[in-house]
Amino acid sequence: MVVRSYNDELKYLEKITPNCWRIKKGFQPNMNVEGVFYVNNHLEKLMLDELRNACRPGMVGGFLPGVKQIANVAALPGIVGRSVGLPDVHSGYGFAIGNMAAFDMGDPKSVVSPGGVGFDINCGVRLLRTNLHEKDVLPVKEQLAQSMFDHIPVGVGSKGIIPMNARDMEEALEMGMDWSLREGYIWAEDKEHCEEYGRMLNADPSKVSMRAKKRGLPQLGTLGAGNHYAEIQVVDEIYDKWAASKMGIEMKGQICVMIHSGSRGFGHQVATDALVQMEKAMKRDNIDTNDRQLACAHIHSTEGQDYLKAMAAAANFAWVNRSSMTFLSRQAFAKQFRMTPDDLDMHVIYDVSHNIAKVEEHMVDGKQRTLLVHRKGSTRAFPPHHPLIPVDYQLTGQPVLIGGTMGTCSYVLTGTEQGMQETFGSTCHGAGRALSRAKSRRNLDYQDVLNKLEEMGISIRVASPKLVMEEAPESYKNVTDVVDTCHAAGISKKCIKLRPIAVIKG
């Protein structure tokens, strides 16, 4: 890494619009394209402070600052367009979380990097609507929270309540949500309202290690720990009445259920296995990167293909996982209100993935190209009329689900044409950490965090209360800042704001 003073570093950064900064070539060595990141005044300060801290003499260890990571990604072989940092960007393994990068499938040198997908493969958010109003739910809020907690196993080491054997697992890995459909856990309409229709067709379970399968099997249908949660939410604000109505959201006070979860230990193991393979492939194929954590392989090499097939299997795992929890949430509501989920109109509004790499068609310099788009902590946000979004959203653009932090609010955005052009149809994914987990544990007290949530009228059920300070709102960037930046920059459009009234967490 080049060592420069903070002021020298700033010379490589340029504010091109009120919400967008450019990272010029030379900021990090060998940059093939420029970098770019989206911020508002508040987030800008966080970004630059992080860089300033890293420039202080004697700063070693830990992750590189987000801007540096965006620039290192811009130096990967085969990257096209720009390396994009979304407003919620923060340091991660190799790639920053909130970084998207696209690689040309036609260029034999192009790479795929597990660091660009993340360890929790196909971590994502699903939103269910109901026809209940806040006033129907408030009197039974505690019971409902408890019922959800009883149905959806949470926490480190939790185990699911949907019986599965090794063969079911193999089928689920290959079929994704089609498995859940076949077994009757979900509705036909759920598949329609899910990215990729809930199944990546190139999944190949035989490319997944035994170890990953063993870790994954008991965890299917569990929420997990960390920032994952299931929330009962209330529509707090509607910004775009027409788009909201297409999603079945008609009024303020309407109750929704948000599920934020991923592929659990399964995806983690798939990523770990791939990193080992790729380090070898890098040596063999002489791939140079600025950062060891950016382990990658040529897309068309065996390692690259094996990873993509295993990643697709992990993505399918995550969809089955969220589908199982959809089933369990519907059961919990049905029992509480003694009505069928049908009568409660508990349809899936949409299901997004924010840790994934996908082959997509995009316009680059006026030409249509096939790209491998890495989105890590970044959500796909396709504009109206895009062929890959559901028919119901053809006029509004794809719904983008942004999960807030525990106790803050969440948003639904829609994709825009501008986002398609500037960020390959990508936008933010959530709040994004401001404090590291360790720092949060040091600075906050878990009882305070719980008390504060109670004061806000939020029922909470946690498996491990001592970890809640890692997920306290103070540990994160302000999700509203993040979403407002995306809206102001035009890369997606605000549609609905939701606030939680009950949280289930690991």
Next chain:
Amino acid sequence: MFKRKLTALDHPSPDNFSVNDEKQFRNLVVWLEDQKIRHYKIEDRKNLRDINSSEWPKVFRQYLDDLACPVHSESDNSAEYLEWLLSFSVKLEYGDNAEKFKNQTSDKVKKNELNTPKVVSQNPLDNLDFECADFKKGVNALAQLLNVTQHPDHLITLKAISKVVCQRLSAEALENPNTVIVKGKPFPFQEADLGFDMGDYVLNQAAKILRLLYIHNLRDLQTRINECIVAVQNVTADPKTDTKLGKVGK
């Protein structure tokens, strides 16, 4: 084996064909290329026609490659290849005469089988003169009655009328009007982003209408897909839970 497909293709002896007879196999391949597939020009078919040549398997493989056959099998005389070639030929045959075949649903075929002994009564509609002034007047009057916009071509108007009658005025629809009347909320599609600009207001408007028609079609398709999935689910679905398996983590 293959009898049905051979019959469908008007093969001279569909009953006697044996896939294991090498000569018959090669002959059939040549027959399919000559009569149905016609992928090569006539003069280029020489090698394929030379069925006694020892080179024939090689030529055959090349032929499959040229047709972009997705089947890959170990043996040269594989029934799998033939199965694909026959299906491919049937597809071509259908493509050539799609209009003629597309109404042949299984229901209809069944009906026809039942009806064969009876003499088909003469259809009075066959004797109508669709171009006479009287007919045109009738169509337009009907259109006015049903509130259908008239098209300069009265046959197109008639098509539109028939759609309205089939969808809205069928016995089921009249009995249960709620099932067919589209309930939806208005959407300001005029303000919606078209995604491109044709540079002309009228063209843009037309493009927007086309978009809507396309979305309408797509919705119909998706609904039918969902119905299909539900039909399968009725056979396969058996969701289970076992709370004893559950374990809350720490």
